[in-house]
Amino acid sequence: MKLCSVSFILSVIAIQFLHLSTIVNGLQRAMDSCNSTLPLQDLALDASLLQCVEVWTDQNYILRYAKTVENTWSFILSTPDSSAYIAIGFSANGRMVGSSAIVGWITSDGESGDAKQYLLGGMSPSDVIPDQGELKILNGSLMIESVSSRLYMSFQLMAELPRENLLYAMGPADFFPSSPEFRLREHQFMTTTTINYITGPATTGPTMSPGLATTGAAKTPLSPAPSPSSAYGLSPSLLFFVISLVAFKFY
Numbered sequence: 001m002k003l004c005s006v007s008f009i010l011s012v013i014a015i016q017f018l019h020l021s022t023i024v025n026g027l028q029r030a031m032d033s034c035n036s037t038l039p040l041q042d043l044a045l046d047a048s049l050l051q052c053v054e055v056w057t058d059q060n061y062i063l064r065y066a067k068t069v070e071n072t073w074s075f076i077l078s079t080p081d082s083s084a085y086i087a088i089g090f091s092a093n094g095r096m097v098g099s100s101a102i103v104g105w106i107t108s109d110g111e112s113g114d115a116k117q118y119l120l121g122g123m124s125p126s127d128v129i130p131d132q133g134e135l136k137i138l139n140g141s142l143m144i145e146s147v148s149s150r151l152y153m154s155f156q157l158m159a160e161l162p163r164e165n166l167l168y169a170m171g172p173a174d175f176f177p178s179s180p181e182f183r184l185r186e187h188q189f190m191t192t193t194t195i196n197y198i199t200g201p202a203t204t205g206p207t208m209s210p211g212l213a214t215t216g217a218a219k220t221p222l223s224p225a226p227s228p229s230s231a232y233g234l235s236p237s238l239l240f241f242v243i244s245l246v247a248f249k250f251y
Contacts, residue, residue, distance in 0.1 A: 030149035032062045032078045039147045040154075045074055051200045056168050056191050058207045063088070063166075065197070072138065073162055073197075076154045081146050083108045083174050084188065086153060089120065089167035090135060094192055096120050096167060100133030103184065104144035104153040105176045115144045115153055116182060130182040166193045 034052035050064040062078040079086045089101035099120045106113030119132040141156035169187035177184055192205040 030080045031060060032150055034062065038064070038076070038152075040076075040145070040152055044141075050074075050076070051197075053195060053200055055166070055193050055195070056204060056207075058191070059168075059170060059189065061086075061168050063195075067197075068156070071158055071160050073157045073159060074141075074154070075157065076152055079151050079153075079170070081106070081149050081151050082170060085171035085176065085184070086151055087118075087167070087169040087171070087187070088153075089169070090163040091165040091167055091192075092163060094165040094167075094194070096190075097122060099165075099167060100135045101167065101169075102135065102137075102142065102153065102155055103171075103177070104151065105171070106144060106146045106151060107176050108174060110146060113144050113146070114177070114182075115142050115155070116177075117142075118184065125183055125185060128184050130177070130184075161197060164195050164197065166195055167191070168193065 034054060038047045038050075045066065045068050047064075049066045049068070051066060052062065052064045055061050055063045060080055064076040064078070066074050068074045075088075077086065077088050085103050085105035087101050087103040089096065089099045091099035097120055101118045101120055102115060103118050104113070104115035116130050117133040117135055117137060119129045119134075121127040121129055136158040138156035138158055141154070143155075144151060144153040146152075167190060169190040172185050172188045175185050189207050191207050194203045195201075
């Protein structure tokens with residue numbers, strides 16, 4: 001009986017570690033950095049010309065950009081595919097209201113996706129209007145694709161110098177705007193940054209929840225994300241308890 005108990009406990013530990021290893025490997029595959037090679041096919045420009053900035057470390061948002069021709073800027077926003085819409089906004093003053101954003105998504109089944117400009121006219125979903133905004137997007141340049149568990153949203157803006165106050169957001173899980181209205185729900189997380197397009201470095205604000213972003217409350221960082229072990233059912237304390245139990249039984 002004692003041998004059966006030990007075997008059962010060891011099997012549980014092995015299964016948990018197998019799950020954890022699979023999760024960690026998936027997270028690693030979904031990561032991007034400015035040292036990574038872009039996995040996109042048929043790029044319309046030389047990738048070596050792109051400046052790269054890690055604009056939102058908490059969510060692993062990477063922005064690549066370059067001035068490709070006179071008064072034309074190319075952008076590629078890379079994010080994890082979290083089954084949610086992603087957004088980048090260009091603001092005159094760092095605030096959401098009054099800014100213009102580019103929002104993209106690919107549905108969980110990978111069968112459909114889209115990217116649109118939205119005018120952030122107010123704080124309610126009805127004030128966020130699709131296919132409107134101040135950004136002059138080059139026709140045919142706005143697209144989004146999913147590669148190796150990441151989203152890559154690319155577009156070209158016609159501007160002498162794009163606005164340097166940038167907003168980034170991630171939508172609620174498993175919600176995707178749909179025809180005919182393409183209305184957005186309130187984002188799950190967002191952050192604000194400023195960027196110098198010449199030198200590249202960006203100043204990133206804290207990650208904010210919707211309440212903080214829309215009410216003007218003090219900006220406070222969210223609690224850190226749980227580690228893979230605690231997030232998926234095998235907390236360090238549980239692991240210690242199980243191993244101790246096994247050691248006791250052997251003793």
